[in-house]
Amino acid sequence: MDVTSKGFSRYDVWLKKKLNEFKKYGYNQVSLDDLWEYCIDFMWKHHKPDRYYQEVNDIMSINFNDYFNYASLKAQVYNVSSLDEMELDDILG
Numbered sequence: 001m002d003v004t005s006k007g008f009s010r011y012d013v014w015l016k017k018k019l020n021e022f023k024k025y026g027y028n029q030v031s032l033d034d035l036w037e038y039c040i041d042f043m044w045k046h047h048k049p050d051r052y053y054q055e056v057n058d059i060m061s062i063n064f065n066d067y068f069n070y071a072s073l074k075a076q077v078y079n080v081s082s083l084d085e086m087e088l089d090d091i092l093g
Contacts, residue, residue, distance in 0.1 A: 008036055014059045042070045
């Protein structure tokens with residue numbers, strides 16, 4: 001996900017505020033890309049609010065648990081090795 005993608009600039013200030021909040025509590029590994037991806041791919045996947053202030057409210061209401069639940073699920077789903085990469089003899093052995 002690229003933060004320069006369409007629409008990101010409208011939310012830049014709010015995402016940076018949320019990112020600073022994460023960093024304040026020691027979550028330094030989260031990036032702007034990560035938060036933007038969370039908004040687009042999870043929070044607004046099925047329904048994006050109609051009004052800008054509602055979108056801002058959504059961004060500012062992101063909490064650590066919800067974000068890390070999403071990140072954990074994403075890691076489990078998208079980081080699966082292909083069968084070609086697996087050592088099937090080790091698995092079946």
